[in-house]
Amino acid sequence: MQNPTGNNGDSKPAPTAALIVIGNEILSGRTQDVHTQWIGEKLTNHGIRLSEVRTVKDSRDKIIDAVNTLRCRYNYVFTTGGIGPTHDDVTSAAMATAFNVNFGVNMDARKILEAHYGRENFSVARLKMAMMPHGVTLIPNSVSAAPGFALENVYVMAGIPRIMQAMFEHVLEGLEKGEPILTNTIGCDLPESAVSSGVGDIQSRYMTVEIGSYPYFRAGSVGVNIVLRSTDPERLRAATREVMTLIDNAGGFPNPMGMQAPLDD
């Protein structure tokens, strides 16, 4: 059955995901979060939509609340931070409470840590990094050994970007792959309001294309980038052509940038 957008209607909706960034240092402004953009881009390229991000303190209650809300709403939940050896690393214990399972030493994780540090350097502090909820699957850490873990649809990863990224690359291989979400961006040097009603009209006729409008102010000049996303390259091309015509008719110069569905004609 054709739907009014011309989409054939049998494409599966994209899997969805949420991210929980855990850490007082992000909220205090000490540390710039880089996880959201990095993970958001990886998921987009994998055909998974990152739908929500929550940044919470190193607090068991806040972590439990966030994970129990989000794991029911989205296909996948990722967390970053709070799985190290210190008193403020409370993520693993919070996960055990959230899932109502026992918390204790994971023997596989212990073996990995013991092999990495050597038995003589394997302190009680380091043993804490093997403390996990019962029934997890380990996520390997190719940078510094201490593993993350997965529990049902929740993936618990480290907070240090290099380590998180290594863990995430491993996790991503095992996730359901959605249809690729393609992005076309058209820039122009018009003020946003010159094209906004036209872009709104195009959006209303292309339900399978998500259209965003991002104005900018640079070196005293104004402009707007229109970003079109879809899993359907034909509809994406058609909507992109309409946006370019709209800009042209409004007296602007439509500038194609980063076209994942190029207009070959």
Added chain:
Amino acid sequence: MQNPTGNNGDSKPAPTAALIVIGNEILSGRTQDVHTQWIGEKLTNHGIRLSEVRTVKDSRDKIIDAVNTLRCRYNYVFTTGGIGPTHDDVTSAAMATAFNVNFGVNMDARKILEAHYGRENFSVARLKMAMMPHGVTLIPNSVSAAPGFALENVYVMAGIPRIMQAMFEHVLEGLEKGEPILTNTIGCDLPESAVSSGVGDIQSRYMTVEIGSYPYFRAGSVGVNIVLRSTDPERLRAATREVMTLIDNAGGFPNPMGMQAPLDD
């Protein structure tokens, strides 16, 4: 009455805040969020604790859900994004629904926009930027005229960083000022686990000092920064001294960095 931490117990708890970052472009990875760090730092310096951040799509339902949850939990809620003239700018309408008030043209905002653009350039698209919930207080925009607004304890601001920052500076002047949250940072070149149990012990004896432990891997060497925060400079100094002694005893060199409560002795 003295409490066990030596704090005299009559200091007011710091005001709390939440931030809602609104925009598909942040979730897709297209745009790096810079609001969280900037606002987090400003609030910390103002003695307000940023306690939670949610990043949500340009979706009325998601915005309503986030704002109605957070405005009951925290003293202040800030939002960024979604108040421009395009179809994907749905924040203002969502706020009207969230607060269950009428939505329409704000005459003061209209006047500001008309004066800025000139009557001949004041299009229907631009009028959309004057559409607001009933009963708001405007937040001036010194960059591009179109104002934000406040409704009860919720402050609705633009998404473009320069504009948001100008709005926020204005808002901040009117917020309750908490006692300044002071931060001392001690770096050392030991692995985190070498000091983690000692730091945990210090934390347990200093309830009014928040101690964070942030390991790093740089150019093949490991290290850890211990970050201590408090509104009580005396307790902060005492805890900082203990952390430095701990590092020294563990064979490391304690390196004071960014001391807002310097150890004068």
